[in-house]
Amino acid sequence: MGIQTTLDAVTTAPRIIDAMRLADDLAFEARRDPGVRTIRILARTIAGTDELTVIAAVHALAGVFDEEASQMLSRLLADDRAFVREHAAWALGQTLPRFDAVAPLLSLVTTGGFTGMLAQSTLEDWSGSIGDTLAVAIEAAMIGVADPAARTRLVETLGLVRQPIAEPCLLAFALDDREHEDVRVAAVAALGQRSGSVRVAERLATLVEGHGRIAEVARLAIIDLNVVPQPRRDGEGGLTVAQLFLHADIDPSLSSAGAGDNGGIATLLVRLGDALVADDIAADDTVGDNTTAVERVLTLSRGGVPRAAADLLSIGGGIGHVYGHVPLSPEPVPSAAAWPLRVTARRGIRRLLRAAGRVDVLHLRMADVGSLAAVDVAREMGIPVVFTVAPDPHSIIQSLDRTGDLTREAFGATDLREHFWFRTRLVQNLAANAAHTVLFPRPELERDMRELVGIDIASHPERHTIVAEGVDLGVVDRSVTAASAFATGDAGTAGFEELMAMLEELPEHRRGLPIIATVGRLHRVKGMATLVEVWADSGLSERANLLILGGDLATPSLDEREQLARIDAAVPPAERASRGLLMAGHRPNDVAARWLAAVRVGIPGWVAPHGVYVCASLKEEFGIALLEAMATGLLVVAPDAGGPATYVEDGVTGVLTATWDPASLTSATDRALSLADFNADERSQRSHDMVEARFTIQGMAAALGPVYRAVAASEAELLRATGALA
Known part of the structure; x- marks a missing residue:
């Protein structure tokens, strides 16, 4: 097609995902025609404001085997735009080593993060041919770096240099008790990859005699040194x-x-x-x-x-x-x-x-x-x-x-x-x-x-x-049995104590409402905060309480903190109980299954039967939690794309909607609450039977078994063909 025509296709692609795919064509054309004009076109594009096309041009430039193109790519490591520096560090891994890029790449390694990982990967790719130079450069870089995290990353990169020149320096870092523990751990772990060195084995043995993390890592390093890979043998077991x-x-x-x-x-x-x-x-x-x-x-x-x-x-x-x-x-x-x-x-x-x-x-x-x-x-x-x-x-x-x-x-x-x-x-x-x-x-x-x-x-x-994913129906069925027993007054049924403690905090007027339930990680892709927001800002909160099962509430991760901050903005923690928001955090799988069963069968005086399950994910490739909810007998709200659209019958066993759109999610949840009581027993049985027929974990295992056997058989045939089998 030519470099300009292909670039035009990337620039005018109707969807971002289309442009990303067409970037491969741009790289192909750049490799096919590595002339001066190609380099100039890519340089002009990289200087532009369409950041998607800029990235495509950076990677295309890496395919141009030309000194000017390589110099340009190396200079991009100092570009004012962080995303350009990142992609240049990655793209350089496709080129021959450049000595003028080693120092800038090491600088990115010291900074760390995803960009540092890409820079380190490029240096590892280059180390086979310039390992001695790289080792010297890393030692020089260490002189000016005091931050323990940055030093750790440099030592880890040194450990990727396979040439003997790296060994003395790694030993020095491993044995130097003035170094930060993380730096020493990185050196010890790297030494475990240098089999055949008596000196390394002796030094690691002295470290094992100590205590703490360094001794523990040294034990693993010795194991790494001494492991003899087992040969593949035909005819031995399954x-x-x-x-x-x-x-x-x-x-x-x-x-x-x-x-x-x-x-x-x-x-x-x-x-x-x-x-x-x-x-x-x-x-x-x-x-x-x-x-x-x-x-x-x-x-x-x-x-x-x-x-x-x-x-x-x-x-x-x-x-x-x-x-x-x-x-x-x-x-x-x-x-x-x-x-x-x-x-x-x-x-x-x-x-x-x-x-x-x-x-x-x-x-x-x-x-x-x-x-x-x-x-x-x-x-x-x-x-x-x-x-x-x-x-x-x-x-x-x-x-x-x-x-x-x-x-x-x-x-x-x-x-x-x-x-x-x-x-x-x-x-x-x-x-x-x-x-x-x-x-x-x-x-x-x-x-x-x-x-x-x-x-x-x-x-x-x-x-x-x-292959469809599957759920363990035994866990689900036992949970429904337990919830039904609890609902009829069997006080000896375990697994509901903490749920009851949360329900007892609800004000009187909220007791007896059905529950909207969801299970999953507190992550933006799972849409937990979005669900709380649409529930709190609409009439949904007057119709049902909301149960969020998932997340580490005591020590949340960064992703969890982001979701919790949004949830707290929608419903302040002090108002959760009064407004009907039940934040349960993560629970063992069998406990979560019992609570979902209680949402379906109800708890007299506390929870009305026939609640609903809502999956508010931006996308759901298949949906294990959704299937567990359907096997439980709950009517579900699910994304109208991906896996759920293949098994949720819209208007019958659930409601399919654009879950990424708050208005659509609100409307779908409202509709689900209205449908949940209609032919509830028949609909619950229909959902359960569908899961039993198509989506059990046993069925998934039975489908994957032939795949594994065929792959193993093909590999065995390859080995026999090359004479690798004894």
Whole structure:
């Protein structure tokens, strides 16, 4: 098409998501025609005010293999616009190393954040050919840096230099008790990656004799030094499947569901892992002489250093559903801020997968730092990846574009916060390199994947499988039974004490109203604050009380604080009870299930039966909490796009609406309250039967089993073809 024609297409694209996809064409044209005029056109574009097109031009410039283009890209590291500096740091990773860019990139590393992570990644890519120069530059940079956090980032970057020159400096930092603990920890962790060095092993052994965090990390480093990767052997037992979500401390009891980033995905992974290894999911077909049942599921999440070390003992020989924890940082970090933990996450994931002995399939589900780190480990260890691909953040970009909250002119500022450009590219890369992709059901799945994500699932349908998520109906049914018993006066029924304590704080005139309930994380995407605002500012508050189940109210994260501030502005904390707002915080999964059941069956004198469940998410790719509410028998309000539109019958089992629009959300919730009493028993049974027929966790496991078996069989065939199997 030519550079100018392609640039015009990016500039005039009707939707932001279209322009982002067309940026790949711009980069292709720049590589195809790396002439002086191409460079001038891109330079003029980068100087412009359309921030979306500016970013596209920066990445296109990286594809021009020309000294002038490389110099220009290097100079952009000092641009006045922060988003340009960020994308230049990222784009340089696609070019040959430039010595004049090393110092500016190290400066960005010391600043930290997402930009620092991208700069560090570029330097890591370059270190293979200029490692000695990079190590010297880092040592020089350390002289002028006193801030412990900045020094820690520089030492971590030094640890990525594989050349021997880095080893003495890392040892010096690790052993220097005048250094900040974080700096020493970064050096110790990096030394664990330098196998074959007797001196490193001896020095780490002395650190293990101490106490505290440095000794704990030194123990893990010694483990890293001594791990001998287990060879893949054909014909040994069933399959091992690894899955991960690093933004939650996942435990089998799901005690922290709804706190921080610990949402529906944590619940799903626990239930799914159990179902995959259950006896009734065992495979009945074989590949050669191998059994192909899933014998072991390894679920990885975050956790402390001592716990991570203890996990290694159980992971290697355990079967069934086992858990491993990756030590990320002393304090929990929200997912949006976790990108700088890429190196730490990668080391922890590598350690666990090595300890597992053999992993046949790694299933990734999100475009986050966990997947970014895990895919590197999978590539290194030769583990095939299954990726659940969804239009995220594509759907959010589309919604914000539609409302006018995201514009081309201000795209760069938003991207600095949300990392939309990076996350969309990560989704595309994960999907393109996966051995198999799994997709959620959507009303227009093929169209959405093509237009939003840029994937044509019709071209190679054998590489894609549609799998619906599922819920544990046993938990739901037991909760409904318990709530019904409690409603009839069975005082011995457990799980309702704290709910009753909250209800007792309501004024007399609010007792006996139905409840609008919602369950989930306190995060902008989940729309919790929006729901409180529309409830408080409309007649909805006169018709029903509002129950918010989710969030860490005692020690909220940054995302939770933002939502709580909006909630407090709509309903001041001192007025919550008098106005009918019940802020319950996060609860164990089984407790939340019982409370939802109480919203349905009611509590005489306190809660009217036939309340409703409202999902106010900006987008919902599938909706585990929605399905749990429907299985409970609640009428639901749900987004009219994405997964919910495939299973909510509008006007029958729920109300579909544009949940991102406050007026539409208000109207839909009002309509739901009016519908909830109509044929309630019949409608509740219809919802329950639908979930039972289509969306159980056992059904999900049964659908994923053949995917894992096919991927493992294909990988085994590849290994046999290359002579890698003994």
